Amino acid sequence: MARARFLLHLLVLSAACVSTNAAATGFSFSRFVSADRGANVTVLGDANIDQGALQITPDSLNDAATYLTHKSGRVLYATPFRLWHREEAGGRHGSSSKLANTTAGGKRVASFSTVFTVNVFRPNGTEPAEGLAFVIAPSAEGPPAGSSGGYLGLTNASTDGDAANRIVAVELDTEKQPYDPDANHVGLNVHSVVSVATASLTPLGVQISPAAPATKYDVWVDYDGAARRVAVRVAVAGTAKPPRPVLAAPLDLGAAVAEWSYFGFAASTGRKYQLNCVLAWNMTLEKLPSGDDGGGRRRALGLAVGVAVGVAxxxxxxxxxxxxxxxxxxxxxxxxxxxxxxxxxxxxxxxxxxxxxxxxxxxxxxxxxxxxxxxxxxxxxxxxxxxxxxxxxxxxxxxxxxxxxxxxxxxxxxxxxxxxxxxxxxxxxxxxxxxxxxxxxxxxxxxxxxxxxxFMPNGSLDQHLFTPAAGRQLLGWELRYNIVKGVASALHYLHDEYDQRVVHRDLKASNIMLDAAFSARLGDFGLARAIETDKTSYMEEAGGGVHGTVGYIAPECFHTEKATRESDVYAFGAVVLEVVCGRRPRCDIEGFHFLVDWVWRLHRDGRALEAVDARLDGAFDAAQAERLILLGLACSHPTPAERPKTPAIQQILLGSMPPPPVPPFKPSFVWPATDAGAGLDTMSTTAGTTTSQLSLTSASTWSGSFMKGSLRHAFEQEATDSLA
Incomplete structure (x- = not known):
């Protein structure tokens, strides 16, 4: 019945959205599944797809102070739509009916209608905040930094109100700010979270996030491109569309948003929190001429006139x-x-x-x-x-x-x-x-x-650490720490947030790019592979051997020829240590051939901070440096199961939890570490060896598949320059 009602909404939208002379495009989701992520929708920030819904902010039973507060997320339809274009004088595109939507400035603006079902839930009867918004955005970028709290994942303190935002949103707000009528209203936002028009929902008997029971609502947003007006209606899910809008206001999308824009949702939490769920969504949009931008014909294929675009x-x-x-x-x-x-x-x-x-x-x-x-x-x-x-x-x-x-x-x-x-x-x-x-x-x-x-204007991380160009300044400590946090965030996304597990398999300093602000960007996915979520590793073809670069390759890979999340974490540990020490993972220092062995010896002797790059001349945060060194060693543990997972790595870098205990002596590499049938993700520490196990020191990196040529690619990669 729910699907039938949603299809009925779709038929109504198709009839009402545009004139009979206008072509239409659109899509429909009666529910959401993990396969939609990346394929049909783009999931950004703290958003996720879970339990058949878009979770615009996290839905978690974990500690609220860590996982639910001060979050912001966005989910956008994966393909942009053309919302306006300039008409040439005399109507290059034909009849007067097509010019009905054209402004005096020569812009024709598309009409659209959308309906979506939301459930804004307050866990355990808590007081909700902040809000959920239907958004039109100029790009598929995530929510800006600092967009939690009252900024709804749309703007932040420095960008709010800037016309360059090119953002329009219809907000369902559950927190009263000084500029709001109450804590239960709908608002129209243009470039800012300060609404240009608002309407309280309380007189209609609608409570966005009621104390009990949880209530689903259908929200209709209808835009008339000819009249330049938007209308918003809200009703309990499954009931008829209200005849009168709760909010109606003038809105010229031709002046407010980018010509090609993305539709989607944004939400945030602050000190208080709520679960912001979108359960279903469909849209019908007037299809404007593609113009001469070179991509119209291909977009026409991608945006077929059907409105049943789904998982398939x-x-x-x-x-x-x-x-x-x-x-x-x-x-x-x-x-x-x-x-x-x-x-x-x-x-x-x-x-x-x-x-x-x-x-x-x-x-x-x-x-x-x-x-x-x-x-x-x-x-x-x-x-x-x-x-x-x-x-x-x-x-x-x-x-x-x-x-x-x-x-x-x-x-x-x-x-x-x-x-x-x-x-x-x-x-x-x-x-x-x-x-x-x-x-x-x-x-x-x-x-x-x-x-x-x-293009990344600041090149790759290794260029700044090891081969600085003339006049290039040494990377300071704050930049180094932020780079490590950025790489950890990217790795967490690949391992745990994307709908498939992705192992990068070639994480190293030369594949970490730096943008204009020296923010880390993980690149070169030539070796990356997606693995099924119920599997623990990606295995190469027979004879394919080990891929990666010496010094970053986990020791177990030379025996299994499998790439896992644990082997990615091992490579991340090598990156952490080289960022702290300013030395490559494979280097000769004080009788050691690998950086990790030298740092472990300093850790054993209580002199770990002596490993920090001497070129910094003491200009570093000692507590952060010790945290990174311990994290780098923990990630470099020879036993895969002893390495921290990416969620813990992020918490360690934020300082909200300590690094895992690191033994004073580097443990021996023991293989196999568990029963042959167990996956690497579930390996446990082996207390001792048996006659069927092989106990090796760090020199085991050179054993196993070496004679089969497995390291050939590894040595080739080590000698190369970075790839964007």
């Missing part, structure tokens, strides 16, 4: 990519040579919310025909060039702006190179996190495989 689209797209990889591998096995066939653009375009497609000539022009002087780095998977492309609607500067990019040109046009390309694209295309390098687009023309990333 995302799953099918990924299945197409994986099926291609499997077929190519089988063909290679049968013929003994690579498949000569090119990757069809259809496979990549089928990825929901796919990145921008570039023509080969655009990239060639952007990189000055791949001039060596534009080269940023190279490695086993390709060469990276700097370039400048013309921006589209997704670019920060808008259509026509100059955008600095890093272009990864795959070095092998063979089947394996195509497989690498597809693997990297299918993973990073669906990842959205502020500490991951953003994928701008791709190209597969002229037999060349290209990925286009946002």
């Amino acid at each position: 689209v995302g799953v099918a797209a990924v299945a197409v990519v994986l099926a291609y990889v499997c077929v190519a591998k089988r063909r290679k096995a049968r013929s003994g040579e690579g498949s000569g066939s090119a990757i069809t653009g259809t496979m990549i375009r089928s990825l929901a919310g796919g990145p921008r497609e570039f023509e080969y000539r655009e990239i060639r022009r952007a990189t000055n025909n791949f001039d060596d002087r534009m080269k940023l780095g190279q490695g086993g998977y390709g060469v990276v060039y700097r370039g400048v492309v013309v921006g589209d609607h997704t670019s920060p500067g808008g259509v026509g702006s100059a955008v600095d990019v890093a272009v990864k040109k795959f070095s092998r046009a063979s089947t394996q190179g195509q497989n690498d390309f597809l693997a990297e694209l299918s993973i990073i295309n669906r990842l959205r996190h502020k500490h991951l390098v953003r994928l701008v687009g791709w190209s597969h023309d002229n037999g060349e495989l290209l990925l286009v990333y946002e």
Whole structure:
């Protein structure tokens, strides 16, 4: 019955949204599942998908002070929509009926109607705050820093009220601020959380977050592009749409929002908290002409006129990519040579919310025909060039702006190179996190495989730690600590927050990029692989060997040839120690060949702080330095199960919990550490060895698969420059 009612809403919306002469587009979700994440919706900040709903702020039974307060999140539909465009004089697009929505300034604005079902729940009868909002945003970026509390995940103290925000929202507010009518109202926000129009819901008998029982509400937002007016209605879920709106106000989206914008939801909690759940959502939108931006035809394919876009689209797209990889591998096995066939653009375009497609000539022009002087780095998977492309609607500067990019040109046009390309694209295309390098687009023309990333003006972390350019200042302690926190946040997203577990498999300083503010961005997903959530590891093909870089590879990997979350944490520990010490993980110092062994000896002797980079000349926070050293050693524990998980790592870095105890002597590596049938995620410490176990020192890193050539790729990667 619930699905039937929602489909009925959809039919009503389809009839009411636009004129009979206008084309329409849209989507419908009767519930949400984890497969929607990345495929159909972008989940950002503290948001999640759980229990069939969008949890815009966390839904947790854990300690409220840690997990529920001062949170902010966003969930956006994965694909932007065109909300307005300029009409040429005389009506380039045709009839007067199509010009009905055109302003005096020449902008035609799309009409839309949406309905969504919400449940704003107060756990254990607590007093709720802060609020949930339906939002129109200019980009798929997460909530800005400091957007918890009264900022609803929309703005913060420094940006609130700035027209550059290009944000419009309809808020359901449960906390009274000085500028609010009460703690139970709906408001219209334009660039600010200070509403331009408000209406109390109390006279209607609607309580956004009632004490008991929990109540679901349907919220309708109807926008008339011709009249430039918005109307909001609220009713108990399953009941009829009210004839009169609770709030109606003028709103010119042509002046307020970006031409191409994202629809979605934002929410926040403060000192008080509530659970902000969106249970269902559908939308119908007037479809404006695509224009001449070069991407209209591809968007028309992605935004089909149907309104039943669901889980199947995302799953099918990924299945197409994986099926291609499997077929190519089988063909290679049968013929003994690579498949000569090119990757069809259809496979990549089928990825929901796919990145921008570039023509080969655009990239060639952007990189000055791949001039060596534009080269940023190279490695086993390709060469990276700097370039400048013309921006589209997704670019920060808008259509026509100059955008600095890093272009990864795959070095092998063979089947394996195509497989690498597809693997990297299918993973990073669906990842959205502020500490991951953003994928701008791709190209597969002229037999060349290209990925286009946002350019990181401050290069890679290793360049600042070990090979500083002339005039480049040494990284200060505060920047180093924040970089470690950023990498930990990205790793936590990959391991625990994304709907699939993703193991990076090549976490190292040269793959940690630094943006203009020296904020960490984890990049190079050429080795990353997604593993099923009920599995614990990703296993390479037979004979594939160990992938990664010596000094960052966990010792168990040389025996299992499996990549796990624990092996990623081991690499993170190596990064932590090199950031603190200013030395590479594999280095000769005081008779040791590995940095971790030297630091462990200093820890044993009570002299751990002597490991801090001497170039800092004592300018560091001793408590933070000790915390990082202990964390780095804990992550470097030879037994996988003894390494901390990413949620604990984040709490340690925030100072809300101490690092795990680190023994004074580095434990021996023992293999196998548990029964053969157990996964690495459930390994327990082995107190002693048996006749079937092998006890090794840290030199075990060089054992096992070395003679099989498993380290070949590791040594190749160690010698390479960073890849964007």
